[in-house]
Amino acid sequence: MNRRAELLERAAESYAKAGLPLDAGRCYAEAGLVLKAAQSFENAGDREAAADAYRRCGAADAAASILIELGRPDDAVTCHEQVGDLLSAGWVLALHTGRTAQAQVLLTDAAPATDAGRLRRELGLALCAVRLRGDAGALAAVVQRCAVALPAITPDQMRADLRDWTVQAADQAGRHDLAAQIFAAAYHARTPNTVARWRGWAAVALGDTFGVPDQPLPHVD
Numbered sequence: 001m002n003r004r005a006e007l008l009e010r011a012a013e014s015y016a017k018a019g020l021p022l023d024a025g026r027c028y029a030e031a032g033l034v035l036k037a038a039q040s041f042e043n044a045g046d047r048e049a050a051a052d053a054y055r056r057c058g059a060a061d062a063a064a065s066i067l068i069e070l071g072r073p074d075d076a077v078t079c080h081e082q083v084g085d086l087l088s089a090g091w092v093l094a095l096h097t098g099r100t101a102q103a104q105v106l107l108t109d110a111a112p113a114t115d116a117g118r119l120r121r122e123l124g125l126a127l128c129a130v131r132l133r134g135d136a137g138a139l140a141a142v143v144q145r146c147a148v149a150l151p152a153i154t155p156d157q158m159r160a161d162l163r164d165w166t167v168q169a170a171d172q173a174g175r176h177d178l179a180a181q182i183f184a185a186a187y188h189a190r191t192p193n194t195v196a197r198w199r200g201w202a203a204v205a206l207g208d209t210f211g212v213p214d215q216p217l218p219h220v221d
Contacts, residue, residue, distance in 0.1 A: 005031040012036070022046060029053065038062070055079050064092065073097050086110040087121055091165075094124045094131075095172055104128040116153050116162045119146050123169040130173045143170060143178045147185035159191045167201065176205050183212075190217055 012027035025040030038053030047066050054063035060083045064076035073096035080089035090106030093099050107124045119142070126139035146166045153159040163186040170178035183198040195216050202209045 009033060012040070016040065025049065025053070035059065042066070051075075055082075058083060060085060061088070064088065068092065068096060087112050087117060087124075091120060091124045094127050095168055100128050100131045104132070114158070115149060116158050119149060119162060120165050123165055127169045127172055136173060136175060139169065139173055139175065140178060143175075143182055147182055150182075150185050150191065151189040156192050159186070159189065160193060163191050163194065164197070167197075171205065179205065187213060187217065190219065 008027045008031035012024040015024035021040045022044035025037045028037035034057035042050035051063045051066040060079045064079045067076040077089045086106045087110035090103045093103035122142045126142045129135045129138045166182040167179045186194040199209045202212045
């Protein structure tokens, strides 16, 4: 790192300590520390700048997540395509756009390396089948496979991701019964944060939380 970059990094750290994350982000960006810049922009609430910085440093998932929240799913798809992630690109297309045929092509071409990734691919293709042909049977079958697979999915975050992907697909298909099924499976698999997620989902999707646990199951060593 050259002298100018070192001075910019020090300035950024000073701004961060002073509670000025936007100025810190600008200095980090000038110093070439783009990931730190993205994190600072996000802390400052400048989500457009954060998404751009995440994209420039190759953090496609972080950039795409923000872009989806900003109502820009097509740009999120581009982020994933730029790093060769056909699975995530197809998933975003299937869930957040009307470009179902294109989503089906990308998901078909994707070759995920993990069990969770392969199940996500199946979920995306099943959702495409619902939208293209009104066939919900395939989705129900995949949700059942996800429920059975959950306890063996590791690490914890990947298990939580699979739970969330399954709920998203079920909700997009209007199948609250399938979403509830995966929440129950995630609960019994002791998936992190499932109680809070389940109760929040039930309050919105069903209008109440009757029958939803209010405490997680005890941890089993």
